[in-house]
Amino acid sequence: MELTINGRKTAVDDAVIAPEMPLLWVLRDVLELTGTKFGCGVAACGACTVQVDGQATRSCVTPVAAVVGKQIRTIEGLGQPDAPHALQQAWAQHDVPQCGYCQSGMLMAAAALLLKSPNPSDAEIDAAITNLCRCGTYPRVRAAIHTAAALLQSGKKA
Template sequence: MELTINGRKTTVDDAAVAPEMPLLWVLRDVLNLTGTKFGCGIAACGACTVHVDGQATRACVTPVGSVAGQPIRTIEALGSPEAPHALQQAWVQHNVPQCGYCQSGMLMAAAALLQKNPRPSDADIDAAITNLCRCGTYPRVRAAIHTAAALMQPGKKA
């Protein structure tokens, strides 16, 4: 099966990867992309959020066969230490993470939101960010998304 992950075409062994295998396990266990986390296994928490064709998608319940041929983006491709994404910069500025476990999924959900809506309201953020955070950093998440949105506006240095 051929997958396009973080802009690179990858072939996974059909003998090792059944089409019904959750995308999360292919990413983590087959391709060693461990930034995407397992949280609940029922698409409730969002720790496993990735982008499939630009849409925030819960990888724990998404059969890999259903996304073959579509572009998949994981947290590993959001930014880098040398060139962090505006969201990553804002996350640090607002001290969003505490334990950090949910953060990769939260960042990917926020990136999908800002891609669709570059100036979200608080209500837009609340509707789009359904990820769960046991540490309760939701006010800081909202503030960081607003900061990132401002950084991403034309003429701003991100």
């Protein structure tokens, strides 16, 4: 089976994975892309959120067979240490992370939102970001998304 993850074609051994294996476990256990987190296993919390063809997708309930031929983007593909994504810059600027566990999924959901709506309203952010954060940093998440949207629209970096 061949997957396209963060712009790279990656072969996964059909003998190692079953088509119904959740994408989360292929990413974490087979490909060792551990930035995507396991939270609940039932698509409720969003810690496992990745993008599939630009859409925020809960990888804990997505069979790997469902993403063959699609573009998968994980937190490892969002930005680089020397070139962070505008969201990563805004996350740091607004001190969004507390414990940090939910953050990779939250960032991936926010990135998908900005692809769809480059200048989202508070209501759009609230509707799109359904990820759970035990630390309760939702107001900072919203502010960071607005900051990142402005950065992306201006073409500037923070």
